[in-house]
Amino acid sequence: MFNNLSEKLDKALHTLKGHGKITEVNVAETLKEVRRALLDADVNFKIAKEFTKTVQKKALGQDVLTTLNPGQLMVKLVKDELTELMGGDTVGINLGGSPTVILMSGLQGSGKTTFSGKLANYLKTKKSKQVLLVGCDVYRPAAINQLRVVGEQIGVEVYAEEGNQNPVEISLNAIKHAKANSKNVVIIDTAGRLAVDEEMMTEISNIHKAVSPQETLFVVDSMTGQDAVNTAKAFNDVLNFDGVVLTKLDGDTRGGAALSIKSVVDKPIKFIGTGEKMDAIDVFHPSRMADRILGMGDVVSLVERAQEQYDEEEARKLQKKIAKNQFGFDDFLNQINQIKKMGSMKDLVGMIPGAGKALKDVDIDDDAFKGIEAIIHSMTPAERSTPSMINASRKKRIAKGSGTSVQEVNQLMKQFDQMSKMMKMMQGGGGRKMMQMMKGMR
Incomplete structure (x- = not known):
């Protein structure tokens, strides 16, 4: 979503990084690149010109805040002005009338x-x-x-x-x-x-x-x-x-x-x-x-989507399974399905701050889980509920049935084992510490 514009704006705003203060010269240089990025994105020339003029006026009309460097201040000003340009406030749909x-x-x-x-x-x-x-x-x-x-x-x-x-x-x-x-x-x-x-x-x-x-x-x-x-x-x-x-x-x-x-x-x-x-x-x-x-992600929307898929009763059952070391591949599959219901993988990655920029050249396919799902579906119900029983011969059969290699099956088993250990740890003191940290951030 807006990848080219994001990349060009990032380059434009990067020119201010490292400067000790905002000056007419470095602001003009930065905003010239911002205007070029907007025009390349097919923004109306008059709007692009007015946009950069407003940002320049705000940048030169105030002292740099002590907690922000010039680059950070410019990002904030551009972000605020982009928000205003797109409407400022969220406007909902009118559901009056009968019908x-x-x-x-x-x-x-x-x-x-x-x-x-x-x-x-x-x-x-x-x-x-x-x-x-x-x-x-x-x-x-x-x-x-x-x-x-x-x-x-x-x-x-x-x-x-x-x-x-x-x-x-x-x-x-x-x-x-x-x-x-x-x-x-x-x-x-x-x-x-x-x-x-x-x-x-x-x-x-x-x-x-x-x-x-x-x-x-x-x-x-x-x-x-x-x-x-x-x-x-x-x-x-x-x-x-x-x-x-x-x-x-x-x-x-x-x-x-x-x-x-x-x-x-x-x-x-x-x-x-x-x-x-x-x-x-x-x-x-x-x-x-x-x-x-501006590559800052959208954590609020990501959390909202996650909450929509959150089932409290299922979460309690899962906690009990993790505590008893009974977390299996069927549970893993359920977690994958919940993630898929949240939307396209590319869209979800774009909501994670910094991830869109870090993975800009990576093609994130909505079928990213297809190979994992094929491997799990090739397991017997007993193997899915008790992963520890999967030995070398079973891995060969699973690989053949899923159209994958034994190496890919091994890789999934290793990732699953690491995830299970991490989830177990989260149930203990590590989880409590993280919850306390999150509460402190509210």
């Missing part, structure tokens, strides 16, 4: 249908809402089928009317259906359209007037950069939408859309799409995103 009506808009191929499903899944699982998805893309072949597949995948009803080519009628009928069937959120997936297509823009304006949505969201493919910002302005002039959704942030995103869109349309980014899976959706937090862009 809440959410209208999706955007260009064709921006990811509206997939995101409609992600949003439905988010509202169903995180907000305990009864959601109805509505298919109003009456032009694109198989659009309704795609929405039905998405709905089936997440267990959400899809409303569509075969043969009806009037999206305004379909939307109004869907809201009646929602009221009659105790649905408290209606998400209307509309056809993709170009801002220059007057007829299509009139159509979505008519849908908007007819349903009076609590939320109108503009979905942007973040890989399109500055073009997406210009399109957002054209759509906003017609719809006066409530917020922006940035999709495909897991791709090779330059960052221009995320950094420019708030300044241009004065509407908050509300959600981001971070992968292909239906749970790959995050509320947009400007401050956390600024941290990630």
